[in-house]
Amino acid sequence: MDIKNIYRDKTIDKMTEADVGSEVRLAGWVENIRDHGGVSFIDLRDMYGVMQVVLRDTALLDGISREQAISVKGLVEHRDEETYNPKIPTGTIEVEAHTIDILGKVYEQLPFEIMTSKEVREDVRLKYRYLDLRNERVKDNILFRSKVISFLRKKMEDMGFVEIQTPILCASSPEGARDYIVPSRRYKGKFYALPQAPQQYKQLLMVSGFDKYFQIAPCFRDEDARADRSPGEFYQLDFEMSFATQEDVFKIGEEVLTATFKEFAPEGFEVTEAPYPIISYKEAMLKFGSDKPDLRNPLRIIDLSEFFERCTFKPFHGKTVRAINVPRKLSKGQHEKMLKFATGIGMGGLGYLEVLEDGSYKGPIDKFIPDELKEELREKASLNIGDTIFFIADKEAQAANFAGQIRNELGARLDLIEKNAYRFCYINDFPMYEIDEETKKPGFTHNPFSMPQGGLEALTTKDPLDILAYQYDIVCNGVELSSGAVRNHDMKIMEKAFEIAGYSKDVLEKKFGALYNAFQFGAPPHAGMAPGVDRMIMLLRNEENIREVIAFPMSGTGQDLMCGAPNEVTEMQLREIHIKVRD
Structure with a gap:
C-alpha cells in the first residue's frame, strides 16, 4: 500500500523544471527570509538542496523565523529570467506558497549564523x-x-x-x-x-x-x-x-589507498601510483628527520658528522651534524626568521653557508673549513652557485628531530611544497626495542606482537637495540595514515620477545592468554x-x-x-x- 508522506512529496534535489505547473509539498529549514515589499521570499533548505519559496500572501510569514522546520505546499513555477540563480540546481524554478505549517519552532536566539x-x-x-x-x-x-x-x-x-x-x-x-x-x-x-x-x-x-x-x-x-x-x-x-x-x-x-584517493581526490590532484617508495626507518630519520616524511618537500638532509670532525669548528666536534642544501639565495630577513624559528624550537643557533658566484663560500663558519675540504663539501652536499646550506648539530636523536623541523619550515616558508598531490610511501624496518626512559631497560618500540627480523636467533644472539621488526607505516603528505606488522605467530619467539621487554611467561599467559594459547594450535603466519x-x-x-x-x-x-x-x-x-x- 502506498502511504503518502504528510510533510513532503519529494526532496528538493528531485525538483526540476518538469514540475512547473504542479502542486508540491516540500519540507526543510528556513535558511533565509527576504522581504521585497509586498512579496517575500524564503530559502527553504533540506539535506539535499535549496528551493526558493515565494510568498505573495505575506500573512503566511506570521510566526516564521530562520532555522524553523516547516512544510510548504504550493505551486511550482518558473522564476523570472533575470532572477535565475545558477549557483543552485533549482535556480530556474520556485514554489509559490499556498500554506506553510511550522513543524519545529525556534524558541531561543541562534548562537551563531548557520552559513558562517x-x-x-x-x-x-x-x-x-x-x-x-x-x-x-x-x-x-x-x-x-x-x-x-x-x-x-x-x-x-x-x-x-x-x-x-x-x-x-x-x-x-x-x-x-x-x-x-x-x-x-x-x-x-x-x-x-x-x-x-x-x-x-x-x-x-x-x-x-x-x-x-x-x-x-x-x-x-x-x-x-x-x-x-x-x-x-x-x-x-x-x-x-x-x-x-x-x-x-x-x-x-x-x-585500496590508491583507488580511494583517486576516486575522491579533488580535481587536478595527483596520487602516487603503486608500488609506493619504501624507506627504512633509519633512512627516513637521516634524510627527512622524521618517520613521517612529506615527500612533496624536495629538500633532503645529509649527514656531515665525520666531515666536521676534520674541520676546526669545535662546537660541532663530537656531535651529529646534519645539513640541508636549499637551492636558492636567502635574504637577510629570511635568515633572521629561520634563526628565530630555530631558537624557538630549542636550538642554540643555525649555522649556514652561501655559495657565491665564484664558487667560494660566505657565512659564519666558512673560516673553520680548511681550503682542502671545501671541494669535498661541495660534492657531499651537491652545492651549486647560489645555494644556501644550513647546519644542525646536536646529539643524534635531537639533531635528526631539529633537522626535520628545519626542513619542514624551509619547505613551507620558501613555498617548495608540491601542490595538488598526495605522495605516499612506506616506512619499514623499525627497531623492535628501545630503552625505556624510566626503567632504563629495553621496551617495545611499537607493536609488541610484531615478528622480529631474524626470529628466535636474533632475539637470543643480538643486542636488543639492533633487532629490527617487520613493522611498517604508510605515510601520506607527512601524515601517518597506517601502522602495521607481520605478526609474531610463534609461541617460543613470543616468549623470548616479551622476556627481553621485561614480561615473564606468567604475565604473557595472564594478559595475553588467548593469543598465547591459540598459538599452540597451528597458528598461520x-x-x-x-x-x-x-x-x-x-x-x-x-x-x-x-x-x-x-x-x-x-x-x-x-x-x-x-x-x-x-x-x-x-x-x-x-x-x-x-x-x-x-x-
Missing part, C-alpha cells in the same frame, strides 16, 4: 554541533565521509576480505596506559577496557581460519588531541591476512595494517583539523561539550560497580 558557523569559535560550534552540522560545508564533510567508508567496504569485499565485528569490551593489556577502563558490576574489583585497536581479536580470527578479515573498526585511546588526532576515539580500516608476507600487505595497502579513516578523509577534504570530518567530535581538551561528557555519576551508580572516588 565555520568562522565561529570551536567550543561554541561543538556545544551546538547539531546546528553547526546544518552548515553546508560541515554537512558535506560528513556525507563525503559516508561515501568514502562505503567505497572502502566495497573495495575490501572485492578483494576477498570478510567484514567481521570484534568486541568493544575487552581485557586491558600491560602497556594499556592509555586504555579507557570500564568497571564490572558483576565481578568486584575487575575491569574491562575499550580496545585501543582490535589487535588480539583479528589475530585470533587468523588462527580461526578466516583468511582475510577487515572492519571499519572503532578504536579508543585516552590521548591528547592534535590537529591530526581526535582524542578518545577514532576509526580505522583494520585488515589482516593469513599466509601473508610484508610485501603482500603492501600490495593490498597500495591498491599472518600480517596486516590499519589505515586511519579519519585521517584519510581529513587529507581528502584538505582540512587542517581532524575534528572537521567527524560528526560529533570531542573538543581539543577531550570533552563532549554538547552532551557534557565526561560527567559525574551518582553515589548509587558508583556503589553498584564497586568504585569509590578518592579526593
Whole structure:
C-alpha cells in the first residue's frame, strides 16, 4: 500500500523544471527570509538542496523565523529570467506558497549564523554541533565521509576480505596506559577496557581460519588531541591476512589507498601510483628527520658528522651534524626568521653557508673549513652557485628531530611544497626495542606482537637495540595514515620477545592468554595494517583539523561539550560497580 508522506512529496534535489505547473509539498529549514515589499521570499533548505519559496500572501510569514522546520505546499513555477540563480540546481524554478505549517519552532536566539558557523569559535560550534552540522560545508564533510567508508567496504569485499565485528569490551593489556577502563558490576574489583585497536581479536580470527578479515573498526585511546588526532576515539580500516608476507600487505595497502584517493581526490590532484617508495626507518630519520616524511618537500638532509670532525669548528666536534642544501639565495630577513624559528624550537643557533658566484663560500663558519675540504663539501652536499646550506648539530636523536623541523619550515616558508598531490610511501624496518626512559631497560618500540627480523636467533644472539621488526607505516603528505606488522605467530619467539621487554611467561599467559594459547594450535603466519579513516578523509577534504570530518567530535581538551561528557555519576551508580572516588 502506498502511504503518502504528510510533510513532503519529494526532496528538493528531485525538483526540476518538469514540475512547473504542479502542486508540491516540500519540507526543510528556513535558511533565509527576504522581504521585497509586498512579496517575500524564503530559502527553504533540506539535506539535499535549496528551493526558493515565494510568498505573495505575506500573512503566511506570521510566526516564521530562520532555522524553523516547516512544510510548504504550493505551486511550482518558473522564476523570472533575470532572477535565475545558477549557483543552485533549482535556480530556474520556485514554489509559490499556498500554506506553510511550522513543524519545529525556534524558541531561543541562534548562537551563531548557520552559513558562517565555520568562522565561529570551536567550543561554541561543538556545544551546538547539531546546528553547526546544518552548515553546508560541515554537512558535506560528513556525507563525503559516508561515501568514502562505503567505497572502502566495497573495495575490501572485492578483494576477498570478510567484514567481521570484534568486541568493544575487552581485557586491558600491560602497556594499556592509555586504555579507557570500564568497571564490572558483576565481578568486584575487575575491569574491562575499550580496545585501543582490535589487535588480539583479528589475530585470533587468523588462527580461526578466516583468511582475510577487515572492519571499519572503532578504536579508543585516552590521548591528547592534535590537529591530526581526535582524542578518545577514532576509526580505522583494520585488515589482516593469513599466509601473508610484508610485501603482500603492501600490495593490498597500495591498491585500496590508491583507488580511494583517486576516486575522491579533488580535481587536478595527483596520487602516487603503486608500488609506493619504501624507506627504512633509519633512512627516513637521516634524510627527512622524521618517520613521517612529506615527500612533496624536495629538500633532503645529509649527514656531515665525520666531515666536521676534520674541520676546526669545535662546537660541532663530537656531535651529529646534519645539513640541508636549499637551492636558492636567502635574504637577510629570511635568515633572521629561520634563526628565530630555530631558537624557538630549542636550538642554540643555525649555522649556514652561501655559495657565491665564484664558487667560494660566505657565512659564519666558512673560516673553520680548511681550503682542502671545501671541494669535498661541495660534492657531499651537491652545492651549486647560489645555494644556501644550513647546519644542525646536536646529539643524534635531537639533531635528526631539529633537522626535520628545519626542513619542514624551509619547505613551507620558501613555498617548495608540491601542490595538488598526495605522495605516499612506506616506512619499514623499525627497531623492535628501545630503552625505556624510566626503567632504563629495553621496551617495545611499537607493536609488541610484531615478528622480529631474524626470529628466535636474533632475539637470543643480538643486542636488543639492533633487532629490527617487520613493522611498517604508510605515510601520506607527512601524515601517518597506517601502522602495521607481520605478526609474531610463534609461541617460543613470543616468549623470548616479551622476556627481553621485561614480561615473564606468567604475565604473557595472564594478559595475553588467548593469543598465547591459540598459538599452540597451528597458528598461520599472518600480517596486516590499519589505515586511519579519519585521517584519510581529513587529507581528502584538505582540512587542517581532524575534528572537521567527524560528526560529533570531542573538543581539543577531550570533552563532549554538547552532551557534557565526561560527567559525574551518582553515589548509587558508583556503589553498584564497586568504585569509590578518592579526593
